[in-house]
Amino acid sequence: MARLLVVEDDESVRQLAARALQREGHQVDVACDGEEGLARIVQAGGDYDLVVSDIRMPILDGIEMSHKAAARFPDIKIMLVTGYADQRERAAELEGVVVDVLLKPFTLASIRDVVAKNLARVRA
DSSP states (O other): OOOEEEOOOOOHHHHHHHHHHHHOOOEEEEEESHHHHHHHHHHTOOOOOOOEEESSSHHHHHHHHHHHHHHHHHOOEEEEESOOGGGGGGGGBBBEEEEEEEEEOOHHHHHHHHHHHHHHHHHO
């Protein structure tokens, strides 16, 4: 299937998302904040089919991580997740890198469906 990275500071949400995506057959790496997420992206040479990242996190938030990742790997695709509707506007300047923004709370079915939709889009 796909190689994914889930970047989320809330351990229960991170585990929930990772398990849901692993059950779909995806290879899933995880990171607990944007700094660790960026390090994993760099370590993988940007070779993720999709990065699924929370926006609001300590140390380095999802928007900053996305900017830094895109500067090094312009073809990287990132799907942001947030519980704050106003955060969607901060992602507008990352058009072409950020493929979607999923609002929290999400269900297992919704994250699987949105990831599948975005994987189909980025692979087309």
